[in-house]
Amino acid sequence: DGGITQSPKYLFRKEGQNVTLSCEQNLNHDAMYWYRQDPGQGLRLIYYSQIVNDFQKGDIAEGYSVSREKKESFPLTVTSAQKNPTAFYLCASRVAGADTQYFGPGTRLTVL
């Protein structure tokens, strides 16, 4: 089946540790996006990538890093510099030139 997968669904980490969230799509979409969702704040854009080996910062990139070495993969690393990393993280993808973004199931990160 075509779609966007995110793993793991739940992630627990100790404060000060880096953690990498996985996002994979087999839709052959060109653009990929990472959003963070906090209660009552909707979604906020962290990073996005329109093509392989290229990515841009979104509105809240501080404390995060990404890579785009393959078209189908866009992993997000939450570093120890992110001051409040506990949140629900959503990955999305879109065909270049098309409008609609499609979302993965999300990863809930809890930092203890």
Add this chain to the structure above:
Amino acid sequence: SQELEQSPQSLIVQEGKNLTINCTSSKTLYGLYWYKQKYGEGLIFLMMLQKGGEEKSHEKITAKLDEKKQQSSLHITASQPSHAGIYLCGADRGNQGGKLIFGQGTELSVKP
């Protein structure tokens, strides 16, 4: 401040009742998207509106974009428990790599 304001923030309706959710922007919208989210899950695409005055329907859900392209409404007719969830509007910022900004969401509960 939010670039997209949704109202109400939460809504409880009796099954069978109609309801409307609003999404308002201070700027002209290039594209307006409606998504639905079950708690702890990814976003499901509902509809996208681009033209002023445009209206789209899917099953019992109708979305409209006003002529000025600054306000959209989502109307559910004869609500059912399956309509419960969080409804989010998202807007294309226009020529910026498909980046979306989102409203804070409207949480809908439908009482049987």
